[in-house]
Amino acid sequence: xxIVVALGGNALLKRGEPMTAENQRANVxxxxxxxxxxxxxxxxxxxxxxxxxxxxxxxLQAAATPDTPFPLDVLDAETxxxxxxxxQQELGNVVKDRPVATLLTQVRVDxxxxxFATPTKPIGPVYDEDTARRLAAERGWTIAxxxxxWRRVVPSPKPLExxxxxxxxxxxxxxxxxICAGGGGIPVISxxxxxxxxxxxxxxKDLASSLLARQLGADMLLMLTDVDAVYLDWGxxxxxxxxxxxxxxxxxxxxxxxxxxxKVEAAVAFAVETGKPAAIGRLEDATEIVAGRRGTHIKSGxxxx
Amino acid sequence: xxIVVALGGNALLKRGEPMTAENQRANVxxxxxxxxxxxxxxxxxxxxxxxxxxxxxxxLQAAATPDTPFPLDVLDAETxxxxxxxxQQELGNVVKDRPVATLLTQVRVDxxxxxFATPTKPIGPVYDEDTARRLAAERGWTIAxxxxxWRRVVPSPKPLExxxxxxxxxxxxxxxxxICAGGGGIPVISxxxxxxxxxxxxxxKDLASSLLARQLGADMLLMLTDVDAVYLDWGxxxxxxxxxxxxxxxxxxxxxxxxxxxKVEAAVAFAVETGKPAAIGRLEDATEIVAGRRGTHIKSGxxxx
Numbered sequence: 001x002x003i004v005v006a007l008g009g010n011a012l013l014k015r016g017e018p019m020t021a022e023n024q025r026a027n028v029x030x031x032x033x034x035x036x037x038x039x040x041x042x043x044x045x046x047x048x049x050x051x052x053x054x055x056x057x058x059x060l061q062a063a064a065t066p067d068t069p070f071p072l073d074v075l076d077a078e079t080x081x082x083x084x085x086x087x088q089q090e091l092g093n094v095v096k097d098r099p100v101a102t103l104l105t106q107v108r109v110d111x112x113x114x115x116f117a118t119p120t121k122p123i124g125p126v127y128d129e130d131t132a133r134r135l136a137a138e139r140g141w142t143i144a145x146x147x148x149x150w151r152r153v154v155p156s157p158k159p160l161e162x163x164x165x166x167x168x169x170x171x172x173x174x175x176x177x178x179i180c181a182g183g184g185g186i187p188v189i190s191x192x193x194x195x196x197x198x199x200x201x202x203x204x205k206d207l208a209s210s211l212l213a214r215q216l217g218a219d220m221l222l223m224l225t226d227v228d229a230v231y232l233d234w235g236x237x238x239x240x241x242x243x244x245x246x247x248x249x250x251x252x253x254x255x256x257x258x259x260x261x262x263k264v265e266a267a268v269a270f271a272v273e274t275g276k277p278a279a280i281g282r283l284e285d286a287t288e289i290v291a292g293r294r295g296t297h298i299k300s301g302x303x304x305x
Numbered sequence: 306x307x308i309v310v311a312l313g314g315n316a317l318l319k320r321g322e323p324m325t326a327e328n329q330r331a332n333v334x335x336x337x338x339x340x341x342x343x344x345x346x347x348x349x350x351x352x353x354x355x356x357x358x359x360x361x362x363x364x365l366q367a368a369a370t371p372d373t374p375f376p377l378d379v380l381d382a383e384t385x386x387x388x389x390x391x392x393q394q395e396l397g398n399v400v401k402d403r404p405v406a407t408l409l410t411q412v413r414v415d416x417x418x419x420x421f422a423t424p425t426k427p428i429g430p431v432y433d434e435d436t437a438r439r440l441a442a443e444r445g446w447t448i449a450x451x452x453x454x455w456r457r458v459v460p461s462p463k464p465l466e467x468x469x470x471x472x473x474x475x476x477x478x479x480x481x482x483x484i485c486a487g488g489g490g491i492p493v494i495s496x497x498x499x500x501x502x503x504x505x506x507x508x509x510k511d512l513a514s515s516l517l518a519r520q521l522g523a524d525m526l527l528m529l530t531d532v533d534a535v536y537l538d539w540g541x542x543x544x545x546x547x548x549x550x551x552x553x554x555x556x557x558x559x560x561x562x563x564x565x566x567x568k569v570e571a572a573v574a575f576a577v578e579t580g581k582p583a584a585i586g587r588l589e590d591a592t593e594i595v596a597g598r599r600g601t602h603i604k605s606g607x608x609x610x
Contacts, residue, residue: 019373057370058383064369065362068324074387078363081386082379085409085491085503093500101472102409104390167406170479176472186390195398198390 004213007049008225032090034286050205051079051183056124073198080182100177106163107185113157121156121202155201159208165215184208210266221270221278228282230296242296247271267298309518312354313530337395339591355510356384356488361429378503385487405482411468412490418462426461460506464513470520489513515571526575526583533587535601547601552576572603
């Protein structure tokens with residue numbers, strides 16, 4: 001199967017870990033072992049990843065040289081390089097019979113997307129409220145509460161088109177394992193002149209991965225995170241995991257909290273448009289999820305199988 | 306012709322300009338117009354670029370979050386993302402009938418390369434001597450004089466193998482204009498286990514481009530900079546430009562000063578190994594250089610043409 005695999009933030013950094021290069025590499029190594037099992041099972045992988053903590057860190061670092069401010073699209077491109085590099089190197093070390101390549105990916109968004117007026121995507125570290133308010137005043141950030149702490153939030157417009165899809169297909173057809181759409185891809189808008197230009201935003205990597213999977217004709221969209229399934233009534237005594245569900249059923253349910261909302265939205269969009277399954281589950285269960293034995297699987301159609 | 310084009314630092318930033326994103330984009334746009342002319346003339350391009358000022362700036366920025374130090378190989382990967390992105394976007398805006406793609410590139414070096422004991426590659430901004438000595442003491446840098454000022458210098462080992470050459474060939478054969486080996490590529494060394502791991506260094510982009518041109522079977526290596534030719538007796542009243550020369554003649558000449566040394570070394574290595582020409586000249590003369598009417602051309606063989 002051709003599978004688009006979206007690596008959640010925990011594949012790069014466990015919650016609460018300092019974001020050192022060593023920690024990121026150790027986590028990526030763990031993810032690479034799981035991905036290698038999928039390759040050995042004969043699957044063709046296109047791998048994406050988030051960049052929330054990383055792009056936030058680079059933005060903090062860039063503030064150290066205020067005479068040379070770099071916009072978010074450029075910082076997104078930096079994170080695609082730094083994270084893609086480590087994934088490529090660690091995956092290449094365990095999958096030696098297939099080439100691995102990292103491709104920069106531009107993603108077209110709508111300049112009139114309402115997200116530009118209402119930033120919601122958290123990036124960078126968490127702060128106490130006083131620090132967050134001071135930084136917001138100093139640097140013009142928008143901030144928002146995040147699990148009892150505060151974080152910077154930036155616009156996260158809806159991805160409309162993966163601009164490098166044709167090139168990605170060339171590589172996939174030649175058996176290359178491709179790392180792309182890092183951090184959800186680099187957001188760009190169309191110019192009246194017919195060209196494109198970057199715009200300051202961070203695209204949700206699950207929504208970008210869903211679009212990518214549709215454009216590449218993938219057989220499955222696999223979103224790997226640190227919870228084993230999508231839960232109904234998450235955080236209550238009645239919490240229960242979803243196994244195989246229909247897109248029509250799950251899309252009526254509200255998954256507003258945490259990062260599960262975009263994952264479910266991404267899964268439903270892929271399943272409904274392609275008739276193929278999307279799955280959500282733990283990184284460590286990747287092989288079992290693809291085999292249909294673990295995780296939450298979302299399908300379109302009227303009959304559950 | 307299949308041409309590997311190495312963009313000198315001035316294609317990204319004119320000497321003395323502040324390294325803002327806007328300045329870099331404006332310079333890249335100028336370079337893109339020249340490259341587009343080569344594409345329209347029917348040539349197939351693989352484009353490389355340096356990263357000296359950029360990787361130095363990112364290293365300064367990274368020092369602002371000292372708890373998360375990033376090694377030079379990771380910073381090299383960041384610059385490949387940020388610079389590759391801007392080149393890809395600006396070139397794509399003027400070459401609309403050919404896909405443009407940016408590929409991360411790992412380059413194998415020898416862990417026992419003498420460059421690791423003797424750093425020589427300048428990166429980042431220039432400083433007065435007192436500031437440079439203070440930063441060197443604080444941060445463990447090696448520093449060296451640079452045109453009357455001082456700069457940080459880092460190891461620049463000799464590139465031995467472009468690890469993504471196979472994937473690059475796939476793309477070139479499909480008509481994709483590829484941007485790769487950014488900043489000379491990301492330096493890696495072989496592990497006894499059979500894998501690879503990054504190492505802290507910055508590879509010379511002209512030497513990496515020469516190796517790349519040999520591995521890709523390029524018809525020409527074109528190094529674009531801000532001087533119109535290689536000069537004999539540069540900086541003296543007797544200075545005279547070289548036109549068409551034999552590798553055997555030029556390699557006996559000393560070009561120790563500035564950045565011309567690696568360019569000549571890169572040109573000679575390509576010409577001698579492939580029997581095909583390497584050329585050095587001004588960005589603005591790119592089309593005229595390829596046509597053989599400007600720049601310095603280095604060929605192997607015993608007869609000048």
